[in-house]
Amino acid sequence: ENLSIQTSFNAGDFSTQYLTENWLPKIEEMTDGRVSITLTPNGSVVPSRETPEAVAAGVLDGDFTSVNYFAGLEPAYAIMGDLISGYDTPEQMIGFCKDGGGEAMMQKAADSVTGGEVKVVACGPYSREALPARVPIRTFEDLQGKKIRSPEGLAAAVFEAAGASPVSIPFSEVFGALEKGIVDAADASAYVNNDATGLHDVAPYPLYPGIHSMPSMQFTINKAKWDELSEDDQKALRDWWYEAMYAMAAEVDKKDKELAERDAAGDKIEVIDWAQEDRDQLREVARKQWEAYAEKSDLAKEALDANIKYMTEIGLFKN
Amino acid sequence: MKRFLAGYADVMDRISVFIGQGCSVLFFTCIVVSAAEVVMRYGFDSPSSWSTELAMTLCATAWVLSVGYVTERHRHISITMIEMLVSETTWRRLRLVQMLIAAGAIFILALALWDPAIKALNRMETSGTALNSIQPTYLKVLLVVGCILYLFQLSANLVRWVQNTEGDVSGGH
């Protein structure tokens, strides 16, 4: 069985290459050749926003996409897709998906936008975005009055609640906006990608590890296709995906760290790592915004409660 | 019957032209909104969270709803090389074929767009942004409306073809 899966990665991305080279051969090994996967790039078959329905209709066999795209279909996807300033590491959040009820939550969201024709196999993030800044933002208090480019929605709300003023400009304009000082900091991508696009040349005070965004992905399969697979192959697919995500998270983290250490050692760039108190302080402020956002639907509320319960369990919240 | 159909074609032409020319206003507003956003952002340091979505929605409306006007004026882009190669009668018949194929394709497209539009209406799909407008739902419904307008204008053009009252159809580019 060859599964045609649309991703939210672009054709030339590191993640596409990494998965294609290292992980696509593994799923064939793990299922003795019974299952293989073809990954197609972002938007190549249907627009990213439409993948759940495309999987339901059988246009795609599955998707491997950032669930933030579906926030307009069901607000719970915004909570599940990127809980701004929530988890500290991707591993924590993969843990929520794998063992903390995240998958079941994601399944409920999928069922609410389709007729139960989509099986959520697994979910979780693989990287935490860094925050390139052109002025030092060393503490929570430093956020006060800073102009930060951020996508509309939860991210903008959290930055605003923390005293910054969010600016909404297209991603393509980030470099110019930082260079000209139109914004003080900008939501962009992982440290390694920001380094590659030269953002640190114009924004030499990157916040790393980041303080805001950790986009989460889902791996789904068309229910009919899923039911045709043997139980062993189903288990293999789920295990394969989590292994791949942990490996990719480790890989990105390694690259990020190497570059951040290199930059920290030089004198052109000051890598800023927030103290745990500052991170916790921002999380408390963010929590109010999550709660406000979760009012948008019952499912969003349920998704937030599940997250907070897990975060409390692993010690991110005290109560 | 003949007079009734001729009357229909006249009325449809007028509706399409009216809507199409009304689209000018939408484009104009769209220009003003986009230009004002730059002034607000850099002149007054207060960017809005809604200008992009509003500009997109205005432009999309004009794109889709201008279809009747474009069809009435025979301005759809096509290769008309063949017109120079065949006789006038053949070309007249070919134009009937063109209109029928267009009507068929747009009818099926309308069927295809129907379900997603109804679904979006039922669940009120929103943009998921700060504004969280109903833009996605609106655009899905808009496309269905555009297809219907296209079909009505095509049928008016068909009436004119049958009654030989088409006038200038050289439109092209």
Place this chain on the structure above:
Amino acid sequence: MGIEYITLLIVVSLLALMALGVPLGITTLTVSLATAILYFGERAGFFVVAANVGEVLHKYELIAVPFFVFMANVLERSGIARSLFDSMAIMGGRFRGSVAVQTCVVAVVLAAMSGIMGGEIVMLGLIALPQMLRLGYDRKLSIGIICAAGALATLIPPSVVLIIYGLAAQVSITKLFAASAVPGLLLASLFIAYILVRVRMNPSLAPIYDIPETGLPFFSRLRFLKGVILPGVLIAGVLGVIYSGVATVTEAAALGAVGAVVVAAVRKELTWVMARDAMRQTVLTVGSIIWLVLGAVSLIGIYNRIGGGEFLRGLLTALDIAPIWVIVVMMLIVMVLGTFLEWIAIIFITVPIFAPVVVDLGYDPVWFGVLFAMNIQIYYLSPPFGPACFFLKSVAPKGIELQEIFRAVLPFIGLQAIGLFLVLFFPEIALWLPSMLD
């Protein structure tokens, strides 16, 4: 059925429908609907077409298209272009071929304001062509210059062709604009050099210009500069806004549209009727373009899903030739398609397949975009489907036939090809300006 047969079937149906004269948007929609339903059945087939068609309305960059079209329409309807031409003719002075050279220079300046081909050729056809014929310029030379130089509108930024390419290939439109400026000037210089050489070898092609003002000393001719100032400010404004990163290309286009209206108002040429007609023309132009985009986007989505993109990429990468020749092959394909297809359809059909191969081969997609836009220049002029020639025909004095226009542009197609190959083998011509901006 294998993907190679499906591909063949799709191409044959596309060609057949186009040959019948079916609108291009309807052609691609029909083929994509048929492919989708045959391949996926009704439910999934309907869904995939609807999803892709709907997505077009979410493409923010497309908004720049009506803005640039409107801007061009305002320039065309006001007297901005005419006074630009007069001023430059007087500034330029007397020498053999001066009016022809000035026409090229004016075309370049207009191209820096206009993002679409057509209006500019109409304008030059109305202003410059009668002038040149009256002065005794060679007909073929005059016609060729106007078509070729007028077509530069979509190579010299801003350019709607580059916007659509940027959308299809997912590359920065700002970089594309920066990269195409020098190649645009290169083509213009080739045209001017050609004129100067031709009139020197054969003086009967071009007499000396005899407007009295050109006899004035250079210093007193300077006051005629005023016709150049406002358009200059407008160009500097739009391009400055884009390259400084102050605004997106879309917003710069909006500023340009407002700027064009302001310039017309300052010159006391802004009337209600003029603005209204410019808007209505914009509605018609953009309204017809959007259906082409809808159809093409929908066809690409389905073709990708059935493995077509990968199939064609495989074909191209399996070619046992040096990478640069793969690019040459792509350029030849675009040239062939350009003889009968609309440019926007060419972009949407070829770019999603070519762009990943270009990147795989280690080339810059921005450079490829410039090559693409230069190829579109050839497409504008080449028979039998040469839109630039059609535009000139629509305003040319009686007695100038399409055949004559097609013959007149042939040497200029040669010059365009030379320019294309120069940029092909010396990518720095295109890439040094964007690399300076980085």
